[in-house]
Amino acid sequence: MQSVTRIHSRTAVLVDENIDTDRIIPARFLTTTERSGLGKYAFQDWRYRQDGGDNPDFPLNKPEARGCNILVAGRNFGCGSSREHAPWALLDYGIQAVLCSEIADIFRGNALKNGLLAIVLDEAEHRWLLSNPGTELSIDVREQVIELPDGGRIHFRLEPFARHCLLNGVDQLGFLLQQAEAITQYEQQQEKAA
Amino acid sequence: MSARTLFEKIWDSHVVAPETTDTPAVIYIDLHLVHEVTSPQAFSELRERGLKLRRPDRTLATLDHSTPTLPALPNGERPYANAEAKAQVAQLETNCREFGVKLYGWDSSDRGIVHVIGPELGATQPGMTIVCGDSHTSTHGAFGALAFGIGTTEVGHVMATQCLLQRKPKTFAIHVDGKLPRGVGAKDLILHIIGEIGVDGGTGHVLEYRGAAIEALSIEERMTVCNMSIEAGARAGLIAPDETTFAWLKGRPNAPQGAAWDAAVQRWRNLHSDADATYDREVRIDAGQIRPTVTYGTHPGMAIAMDKPVPAARNAQEQRALDYMQGKPNQPMQGTAVDVVFIGSCTNSRLSDLREAASVLRGRHVANGVRMLVVPGSEAVRRDAEREGLHEVFLAAGAEWRIPGCSMCIAMNGDLAQPGQLVVSTSNRNFEGRQGRGARTVLASPATAAASAIAGAIADPREYLQEVAA
Numbered sequence: 001m002q003s004v005t006r007i008h009s010r011t012a013v014l015v016d017e018n019i020d021t022d023r024i025i026p027a028r029f030l031t032t033t034e035r036s037g038l039g040k041y042a043f044q045d046w047r048y049r050q051d052g053g054d055n056p057d058f059p060l061n062k063p064e065a066r067g068c069n070i071l072v073a074g075r076n077f078g079c080g081s082s083r084e085h086a087p088w089a090l091l092d093y094g095i096q097a098v099l100c101s102e103i104a105d106i107f108r109g110n111a112l113k114n115g116l117l118a119i120v121l122d123e124a125e126h127r128w129l130l131s132n133p134g135t136e137l138s139i140d141v142r143e144q145v146i147e148l149p150d151g152g153r154i155h156f157r158l159e160p161f162a163r164h165c166l167l168n169g170v171d172q173l174g175f176l177l178q179q180a181e182a183i184t185q186y187e188q189q190q191e192k193a194a
Numbered sequence: 195m196s197a198r199t200l201f202e203k204i205w206d207s208h209v210v211a212p213e214t215t216d217t218p219a220v221i222y223i224d225l226h227l228v229h230e231v232t233s234p235q236a237f238s239e240l241r242e243r244g245l246k247l248r249r250p251d252r253t254l255a256t257l258d259h260s261t262p263t264l265p266a267l268p269n270g271e272r273p274y275a276n277a278e279a280k281a282q283v284a285q286l287e288t289n290c291r292e293f294g295v296k297l298y299g300w301d302s303s304d305r306g307i308v309h310v311i312g313p314e315l316g317a318t319q320p321g322m323t324i325v326c327g328d329s330h331t332s333t334h335g336a337f338g339a340l341a342f343g344i345g346t347t348e349v350g351h352v353m354a355t356q357c358l359l360q361r362k363p364k365t366f367a368i369h370v371d372g373k374l375p376r377g378v379g380a381k382d383l384i385l386h387i388i389g390e391i392g393v394d395g396g397t398g399h400v401l402e403y404r405g406a407a408i409e410a411l412s413i414e415e416r417m418t419v420c421n422m423s424i425e426a427g428a429r430a431g432l433i434a435p436d437e438t439t440f441a442w443l444k445g446r447p448n449a450p451q452g453a454a455w456d457a458a459v460q461r462w463r464n465l466h467s468d469a470d471a472t473y474d475r476e477v478r479i480d481a482g483q484i485r486p487t488v489t490y491g492t493h494p495g496m497a498i499a500m501d502k503p504v505p506a507a508r509n510a511q512e513q514r515a516l517d518y519m520q521g522k523p524n525q526p527m528q529g530t531a532v533d534v535v536f537i538g539s540c541t542n543s544r545l546s547d548l549r550e551a552a553s554v555l556r557g558r559h560v561a562n563g564v565r566m567l568v569v570p571g572s573e574a575v576r577r578d579a580e581r582e583g584l585h586e587v588f589l590a591a592g593a594e595w596r597i598p599g600c601s602m603c604i605a606m607n608g609d610l611a612q613p614g615q616l617v618v619s620t621s622n623r624n625f626e627g628r629q630g631r632g633a634r635t636v637l638a639s640p641a642t643a644a645a646s647a648i649a650g651a652i653a654d655p656r657e658y659l660q661e662v663a664a
Contacts, residue, residue: 018393020625080625173355
């Protein structure tokens, strides 16, 4: 995993609540055995019309949303399935951070393990960002702070180990592999007890 | 030691290394279930890093999501939706051979939906930690196991180390008092619960279903309830094991046998929340008040008794959902015209579900213009159902009788509904486009689905059950 220390971008906003992983990437694209190249399927049935043309009503298709790397989404983003294809598709589509007042558990874990910042905010801050698309933000992972254009600062908290992995560009498997001795010991105890 | 909940007992006994400020706990996983969709990238990761699969004996794989539910062609070819689906299945076959994982594949008489076969084989047992790259892993909580869905990166973690890094979730007790009325089942109950606590009501929590109405449920009904815990956003959902659980498990191929069985049951009897244990949250539900329940929107929290008027939208989100469903506010869902009926999925594809649907359908016919698909959850369910002649009831009623798989629940194998069609489905998700782009899903029990197929409109199954009784 590449290290993630700071993200600077304007925000794009999807005000909808409960944007589920089927909306982020429909199941028919899950027959892949790869994790790359899924950006073209992100928000497929929302982003494109039935005839394949761009849906002008999809907020991320608007000219002002193009090139935005920070997504502010309505409450309970990423609910539904455990498909890691959802963060893979978002990252490949260009989204590097999702800001929300509540993020579904499995999606949040999956996102952070792939370097997609899944950040939970207070409701008041969230509401403000939802109603102010295009705000230029700078997210500082080390300080756990979002800097606003007017000098305002929003504090957030990442799970400490996930933050450590993001800052250092290391994945969690390395840490787990270092536990080999403790795992073997646990297994031996269990076998004795059984 | 202070009083603990069932969840805390299971958690504590699986801690390999405790949680610290800097690092989550290292939790041991007893059983890892694998399927073709969420595992290929994890196997690739192992291969790239030169790692072995630590415990093939604690790993079990099957084919269910991308598999066709129509039989093989005369030349032996399976009618896959596309070449990619076929390649994905072949990839799991290759991966299982290479890493020594037992695969319940096409040649197995035990193949089926991963959350149906784990319990059937007796691989799912009380007190275990069970994971799978699938959010409906919560199903196995019906046995008093801590079971939850994980992403593909974590699938790789479990393959390599048999462990996961986890922060301890909070606890949430759902007390269900009283008795479910006649003709009201586990599916109505869980839809009602999600309607009450909300689609994100369980986020960050492990649910424990308890109370008289839960204890009265069969194991298959408990699986239906626990299955949909994730639809309330919960990490997992579980039910304390009891005599019902032990009786169901006894003699299954992977369950302990002989003296080991007796010792296991003795251990399992301690798997319940202590009387004075406390939960982070609690809610009480009166089972006696629940009526046949269906969804009316585009997430499972938008659930309501079918004879109650659909509430008007309170915000733009709800309006969008009602517009998508082409619903009429202040009208009940009962009576809404139906195009497709799907009976299947890890929520409702077990023998008791098929019996429930067949009891409504017997001697009746699916309404003109309605397509009905019945997809058993496993080869074992298919065998048992055919032995009882249930397939003949479905076929005589004009329904299609398919071979096991996830089918139209996730609609990635070619079984899907057309844009605008209304599907009454015994599955677990009514998200926009879940059963095909533009398709409208109404979640319901097997009895409601069968009654709706006959009526050609969403119908109360109790009317049909009463006729049978009379």
